[in-house]
Amino acid sequence: MTKQVYHFYAESEQDTAKLAERLSEFMQPGTMIGLDGDLGAGKTRFSQAVALSLGVAQVVNSPTFTIIKEYEGKTMPFFHMDVYRISLIEA
Numbered sequence: 766m767t768k769q770v771y772h773f774y775a776e777s778e779q780d781t782a783k784l785a786e787r788l789s790e791f792m793q794p795g796t797m798i799g800l801d802g803d804l805g806a807g808k809t810r811f812s813q814a815v816a817l818s819l820g821v822a823q824v825v826n827s828p829t830f831t832i833i834k835e836y837e838g839k840t841m842p843f844f845h846m847d848v849y850r851i852s853l854i855e856a
Contacts, residue, residue, distance in 0.1 A: 781807045785814035792819070794841045816843045 775781040788798065798815070800808040809827045816825045820839025828834040828847045836843040 775807060778807065778810055781810050782814040785811045786818045789815045789818035792841070812845050816845070819843050 773784055775784060792798075792815075800811060802808050809825070813825045816836055816838065819841060821836040821843050823836050825834075825836060825843075825845060828845050829849070832848070832851065833844060833846045836845070
């Protein structure tokens with residue numbers, strides 16, 4: 766497994782969506798992308814854009830209370846997780 770860390774700054778919601786769309790072009794089944802940011806930073810918007818690029822037809826929203834939501838895309842499944850409430854032991 767290769768771990769690469771990148772830092773991006775998006776000035777708008779459109780920048781966030783463009784980045785997500787571009788990254789989704791390189792995604793393969795099993796690809797994991799971790800996002801870290803304050804409330805309202807654009808994590809869910811990024812996830813929505815990735816899901817749309819993968820052909821997910823359902824509405825994608827934050828899984829804060831369910832921890833994980835699974836969506837079927839045209840090219841691969843999409844799992845949207847919010848691990849904020851999970852301890853290291855549970856992970």
